Amino acid sequence: MNAGDTAWVLVSTALVMLMTPGLAFFYGGMVRRKNVLSILMQCFFVLCLVSVLWVVYGYSLAFAPGTGFWGGFQWSFLNGVSVDPYNDYSATIPHQAFMIFQAMFAVITPALILGAFAERMKFSSFVVFMGLWLTLVYAPVCHWVWGMGGFLRNLGALDFAGGTVVHINAGIAALVTALMIGPRKNADKHIPSPHNLPFVALGTALLWFGWFGFNAGSALAANGLATNAFVVTNTAAAAGLSWAFIEWFRNGKPTLFGICSGAVAGLVAITPAAGFVNVTGALVIGLLVSVFCYIAAAIIKPKLGYDDALDAFGVHCIGGIWGALATGLFATKLVNSAGNDGWFYGNPAQFMIQVKAVAVTLIYSGIVTAILYKAVDLVMGMRVTTKDEDVGLDLTEHHERAYTMLE
Amino acid sequence: MKMIIAIIQPGKLDDVRDELYKAEINLMTVSEVLGHGRQKGVTEIYRGAKEMGNLLRKVRLEIAVNENFVELAIKAIVKGAKTGETGDGKIFVLPLEQTIRIRTEERGGVAIG
Numbered sequence: 001m002n003a004g005d006t007a008w009v010l011v012s013t014a015l016v017m018l019m020t021p022g023l024a025f026f027y028g029g030m031v032r033r034k035n036v037l038s039i040l041m042q043c044f045f046v047l048c049l050v051s052v053l054w055v056v057y058g059y060s061l062a063f064a065p066g067t068g069f070w071g072g073f074q075w076s077f078l079n080g081v082s083v084d085p086y087n088d089y090s091a092t093i094p095h096q097a098f099m100i101f102q103a104m105f106a107v108i109t110p111a112l113i114l115g116a117f118a119e120r121m122k123f124s125s126f127v128v129f130m131g132l133w134l135t136l137v138y139a140p141v142c143h144w145v146w147g148m149g150g151f152l153r154n155l156g157a158l159d160f161a162g163g164t165v166v167h168i169n170a171g172i173a174a175l176v177t178a179l180m181i182g183p184r185k186n187a188d189k190h191i192p193s194p195h196n197l198p199f200v201a202l203g204t205a206l207l208w209f210g211w212f213g214f215n216a217g218s219a220l221a222a223n224g225l226a227t228n229a230f231v232v233t234n235t236a237a238a239a240g241l242s243w244a245f246i247e248w249f250r251n252g253k254p255t256l257f258g259i260c261s262g263a264v265a266g267l268v269a270i271t272p273a274a275g276f277v278n279v280t281g282a283l284v285i286g287l288l289v290s291v292f293c294y295i296a297a298a299i300i301k302p303k304l305g306y307d308d309a310l311d312a313f314g315v316h317c318i319g320g321i322w323g324a325l326a327t328g329l330f331a332t333k334l335v336n337s338a339g340n341d342g343w344f345y346g347n348p349a350q351f352m353i354q355v356k357a358v359a360v361t362l363i364y365s366g367i368v369t370a371i372l373y374k375a376v377d378l379v380m381g382m383r384v385t386t387k388d389e390d391v392g393l394d395l396t397e398h399h400e401r402a403y404t405m406l407e
Numbered sequence: 408m409k410m411i412i413a414i415i416q417p418g419k420l421d422d423v424r425d426e427l428y429k430a431e432i433n434l435m436t437v438s439e440v441l442g443h444g445r446q447k448g449v450t451e452i453y454r455g456a457k458e459m460g461n462l463l464r465k466v467r468l469e470i471a472v473n474e475n476f477v478e479l480a481i482k483a484i485v486k487g488a489k490t491g492e493t494g495d496g497k498i499f500v501l502p503l504e505q506t507i508r509i510r511t512e513e514r515g516g517v518a519i520g
């Protein structure tokens with residue numbers, strides 16, 4: 001047990017916790033003001049719901065040494081998860097510190113999806129869908145990549161802080177739900193404008209801040225590897241400013257929304273790579289991710305006509321895939337001897353392993369998300385009525401409004 | 408010349424604008440207002456008892472038109488804003504004495520469009 005490591009992981013846990021409220025503002029600023037509370041509510045509800053489910057059975061499903069598919073229920077209610085280290089995951093910190101750190105990842109992953117179906121999902125159905133998704137998509141995929149005996153882990157897939165588990169997983173679920181729920185009313189004619197870009201900037205700042213815990217905390221120790229992750233995280237986020245340059249080139253002006261989107265895209269892409277690449281790799285990852293995400297969000301999406309309202313797929317899935325593949329290109333044992341070399345360091349096999357991990361996640365998450373969505377839709381109905389959509393979810397789903405006009 | 412003032416549901420603004428554009432009425436002033444008519448605050452949007460009697464958020468459009476556009480504008484607004492339920496709003500048509508385009512100081516019908 002190491003006091004410094006334990007302190008860092010606990011602080012990192014708090015940092016990652018702050019990302020979900022940060023995401024709430026990031027997304028909340030992008031919607032119309034009649035729906036801002038619905039976004040904040042969904043994020044906060046997921047924070048609470050998943051935190052509870054995680055200690056009841058979620059952690060056990062994801063991390064207990066179970067079958068190849070998932071962990072089983074033997075660690076339910078943290079039975080056997082003590083404050084002593086559990087060597088298979090983290091030899092120098094209490095097992096419960098690892099558990100609660102992982103809880104925050106389980107919280108933010110389903111929350112990422114809600115950007116896709118923003119402004120039109122029934123809250124009751126949302127709650128059921130999120131609980132099911134955590135159980136049947138997040139927990140198994142998390143187990144495959146990070147759990148003892150997980151087959152992607154045994155395959156040698158590199159995912160330092162959750163590019164596959166978090167971003168690709170949530171991102172493909174976002175595309176599936178956006179396709180299944182259908183576009184917002186009139187979204188093809190009038191793209192709804194973000195109602196509060198300062199909120200988007202605030203959310204970006206909180207996400208960036210929290211991401212230091214997300215990535216550097218994933219070293220599970222206060223050491224050089226954590227520092228490397230910290231440095232490359234900041235570098236890739238900053239390099240995401242290429243988004244603003246693309247806009248400058250294409251539209252004549254750079255935008256605040258663009259630079260915020262680029263920073264988040266950079267953070268997404270560096271997530272799987274943070275513990276395996278050096279700063280040069282981080283620069284390339286960050287500079288290029290905005291190109292891919294920009295193409296997905298600003299060019300492909302309007303062409304294909306699906307309404308991924310807040311670009312959860314365009315940023316998290318595309319950025320996550322690029323990050324996972326780039327890890328297979330830029331990883332080097334010079335950064336992390338426990339990792340592996342990527343293609344550019346003479347090991348093309350690593351790239352193919354990354355492709356396999358990405359494909360497995362896309363297929364599994366995509367299919368199971370579609371089944372869960374359909375099931376909840378049949379039983380409860382997923383979409384609010386057109387009238388409720390017109391009035392806005394704040395009033396119709398929560399009986400609250402964010403802004404008054406008079407005192 | 409007539410001044411058309413329409414009070415509509417906020418969520419219907421996009422639909423109304425679409426219909427007005429189709430009728431080639433492109434100039435309007437839009438403001439957000441609070442108020443209520445026969446709805447008296449008891450409408451589907453206020454399901455909670457706590458919200459009863461509150462003023463409702465509405466959108467007010469002001470459109471100055473020449474005589475031959477009056478019916479077109481009314482039809483377009485009705486088409487865009489009507490749901491058939493209480494709270495769809497009202498259209499007021501007022502005589503308009505004069506219109507002056509500030510830039511050119513033109514007056515009357517030519518200054519409207």
